Amino acid sequence: MDIRSGMKNKRPTLQDVADLVGVTKMTVSRYLRNPDQVSPPLQIKIAEALEDLGYIPNRAPDILSKSKSHAIGVLVPSLTNQVFAEVIRGIESILEPAGYQTMLAHYGYSKEAEEARIAALLSYNVDGLIISESYHTERVRKMLSVAGIPVIEIMDSISPPIEQAIGIDNQAAAYAMTECMIQKGHQKIVYFAARMDQRTLQRIRGYKAAIHDSGLQEMCLSTDSASSFTLGEQFMKEALAKQPDTDGIFCTNDDLAIGALYACQKAGINVPKDIGIAGFHGHNIARVMVPLLATVITPREEMGRLAAEHLLSRLQGNPVTQRIINLPFQIEMGESI
Amino acid sequence: MDIRSGMKNKRPTLQDVADLVGVTKMTVSRYLRNPDQVSPPLQIKIAEALEDLGYIPNRAPDILSKSKSHAIGVLVPSLTNQVFAEVIRGIESILEPAGYQTMLAHYGYSKEAEEARIAALLSYNVDGLIISESYHTERVRKMLSVAGIPVIEIMDSISPPIEQAIGIDNQAAAYAMTECMIQKGHQKIVYFAARMDQRTLQRIRGYKAAIHDSGLQEMCLSTDSASSFTLGEQFMKEALAKQPDTDGIFCTNDDLAIGALYACQKAGINVPKDIGIAGFHGHNIARVMVPLLATVITPREEMGRLAAEHLLSRLQGNPVTQRIINLPFQIEMGESI
DNA sequence: TATGGTAATGTTACTCGTAACAATTTATGG
DNA sequence: CCATAAATTGTTACGAGTAACATTACCATA
DSSP: OOGGGSSOOOOOOHHHHHHHHTSOHHHHHHHHHOGGGSOHHHHHHHHHHHHHHTOOOOOHHHHHHHOOOOEEEEEESOSSSHHHHHHHHHHHHHHTTTTOEEEEEEOTTOHHHHHHHHHHHHHTTOSEEEEEOSOOOHHHHHHHHHHTOOEEEEEOOOSOOSSEEEEEOHHHHHHHHHHHHHHTTOOSEEEEEOSOOHHHHHHHHHHHHHHHHTTOOOOEEEOSSOOOHHHHHHHHHHHHHHOTTOOEEEESSHHHHHHHHHHHHHHTOOTTTTOEEEOSBOOGGGGTSSSOOBEEEOOHHHHHHHHHHHHHHHHTTOOOSOSEEEEOOEEEOOSOO | OOGGGSSOOOOOOHHHHHHHHTSOHHHHHHHHHOGGGSOHHHHHHHHHHHHHHTOOOOOHHHHHHHOOOOEEEEEESOSSSHHHHHHHHHHHHHHTTTTOEEEEEEOTTOHHHHHHHHHHHHHTTOSEEEEEOSOOOHHHHHHHHHHTOOEEEEEOOOSOOSSEEEEEOHHHHHHHHHHHHHHTTOOSEEEEEESOOHHHHHHHHHHHHHHHHTTOOOOEEEESSOOOHHHHHHHHHHHHHHOTTOOEEEESSHHHHHHHHHHHHHHTOOTTTTOEEEOSBOOGGGGTSSSOOBEEEOOHHHHHHHHHHHHHHHHTTOOOSOSEEEEOOEEEOOSOO
């Protein structure tokens, strides 16, 4: 049926369409950009040929000649973490309507992998990058500077940003929540930490500062592995074993907190009367569970949106207006502290 | 400092590196593919120049000339849904080590948007596609056939697959869970459905079949909008208002089920004694909560991995071995039914 | 030293869409 | 009916890397 059935059928090019109509590919190209540039009879013929062959535009030549891919690289440490899924959602909600394609990559919290992933994204000539965290190797900084494309860093803003960073002040947030717990009367507050990345380290710093400012005693349970509900349960048991009079748990994320909460329920420990529990990130579930989880509500989707908006602005030639943007967090008291 | 500081500094090309060394770009190209193809002294000089300029390979010419992008398009209906985040994770876990870049797109359950997104992915010359659902418009089917790249459909396999579909049998899963609930003694089981996509419709079919096979009465609460914990709470209230003797709730996903569960807890309804509640998808939280949620455990990450593996196999030239792959699901009884 | 062979490097052409310029056709006005 | 403007279509070149072919350099042997 198909004339080209013998050959390895590559998808049709503008030339194929042009041949079918009997014009040059330039004419077809013009039709595609602005149909009124070609004569009415040709408009019809070209439209038919395009439909007939199922022509799909090809960005490759454009990327090659103009180095404009209309693709944005998005690099996150992990896809596992719901937090990043929400950030990505925010990013896409802005980029997609603006006609940009998202190239997603993740690096599993490894700086080595981060380098490789950034190089990979750059090799596709992405027009801009949204990357996570603010600490990067010299090599990464060089690559990004050489690439000459706008870069937005999200999630935190600990190191001076390459160009622009949009995040939240994890330390201040953790300090604020710890203070709340203390005010609620909790004295022996243990911090549960997993996945010791920059953000968690900042939160620990905030927690410790608040504990010390109140003259209390700090205690951290931590692991490098990923957090999970079950890890929260394990930590809870561990905390009670090490310090039986523990009366507060502040977790580096809601997963741990929810795990800890259920561990208490299973052990017949009343939350918040016996032990207060607070999380971090304000997952939806925290707003419905019984008891309502105290948590730090972070604007993750908003962060993604903002990052994408600023990137688009940069792509339109606007300069960086604000190097560091710290988005507001919100302490949700819930019923668990 | 930088010689090119005046110009809009494009990133260095092979030519720039070659100029610095004093050879042609072909020699540098050879070094990059196999260093031993160039003489030892040049190897050193080229390596230095590459490092010095911070050369980053450029895939664009390759994509243009060989139509091989080493990028795979992944299309999901939504990024909001945790389920798809896990599928994507599975996909990336295979594609990334294989040297493929993921181009992510989502279409918000709109068939129109799906067409546009697929066209966009194809315009980047993706080497393969992983798309969600098995029902597609004629236009989509034509685009995919013309593109001549391997396509894997995931999530369900209701319509005959374009080439290969990897999913689970939603209808059978819903039937099985409904049967379990009936066996546990629940008689007036209401189905909660949101986001009426193909998978949910299949599940409803399975639920209804099981209900009818047992001579019971069906009842569905549904909405086209997205599901959420709070929607589960709302549905719960609605169900009790409409049918006060409701003694079972089967939800199209865990979010609704968890919302319903908490609504019961808040209303002093005992689960599972007064009302049994079952969900779908086996989110991690279902395995720790009190009571443990009855749910259908679906192998989401495994599905992603498998899809990616089959796609890679196809890219290596292997034929489709099995048009439809239905992955096993697992009924987790939990404590809530 | 000439010759053959190999290793190392260079040259040309190609991919596809489009900018820039050129050529042709059609339209307008006197 | 011709000159000029305007509309339409064609031609050439470009982008960055690489396959395929061409050339040069170098070494060993007769």
